[in-house]
Amino acid sequence: MTDxxxxxxxxxxxxxxxHAASSGYATEAFATDPAHLSEVVRFDLPRLGxxxxxxGVHLQCHIGTDTLSLARLGARMSGLDFSPASLEQARGLAQRCGASIDFVESDVYAADQVLPAGTFDFVYTGIGALCWLPRIxxxxxxxxxxxxxxxxxxIREGHPMLWTVSETREDELVIEYPYFEHVEPMVSDDDRSYVEIDTALTATRTxxxxHGLGEIISALLRHGLQLTALEEHDSIPWNALPGRMVVDDAGEWRLAKDRWRLPLSYTLQALKR
Structure with a gap:
């Protein structure tokens, strides 16, 4: 696990x-339309205020489409990610769009060492970030x-109940993976991604x-944050369970049958006391 x-x-x-070349991230739409926002941030608009x-700082910002969207809403944004290739794409997109965003390379656990601590009005974390961290x-x-x-x-994040469900059992919902934080990781070996890509990956092992919802909330409380909002959603912005989902015009995927059975994502907000 150390590697x-x-x-x-x-x-x-x-x-x-x-991802930058994929239609799933719509980078050309950002370049051609100065009002364009990512689907993830558009979903968040009623709650962001x-x-x-x-x-603001966007932790685990990847190629920066959500970071750029927050900047287009008027925030003074920084983005942080551990992948230099992702930050190269993020900086290039921001430059094409004339946006001033500070992108910093770092493991998220060292973010307060490379960014000015105690200075941010908000921390933003988007879909599919927390699952890459061994300790919440x-x-x-x-x-x-x-x-x-x-x-x-x-935060808007994939629901921990969704992460427990088998991706391969298209006939029914089957719990296969841990709900609670576990020392040993879930190991994947997959040459695909969650958006359409035109080349198979060769670095396939991840x-x-x-992290259970209670574990996340309890950790935040222990570090002086006060929960102010928690909303569970029956949708998520990618085809998380192939063969069992349908998509709407806003790019949100839901269970095709009996969608009340499973929460797919959640939005959480908390204030530092």
């Missing part, structure tokens, strides 16, 4: 240029360290971990 950072970084370094003029406690500490007093954490 998880090396293996995961190799995987994301390969994904980055392929007015962020104009606020200083250390992440919560970093979030608290980055925020100024009264600052806000905003390590992931689940």
């Amino acid at each position: 998880y950072l090396h293996l995961n970084k190799a995987n994301w370094d390969q994904r980055a240029p392929l 007015d962020i104009a003029g606020l200083r 406690e250390a992440w919560a500490r970093v979030v608290a360290a980055l925020l100024k007093p009264g600052g806000r954490l905003f 390590y992931e971990w689940n």
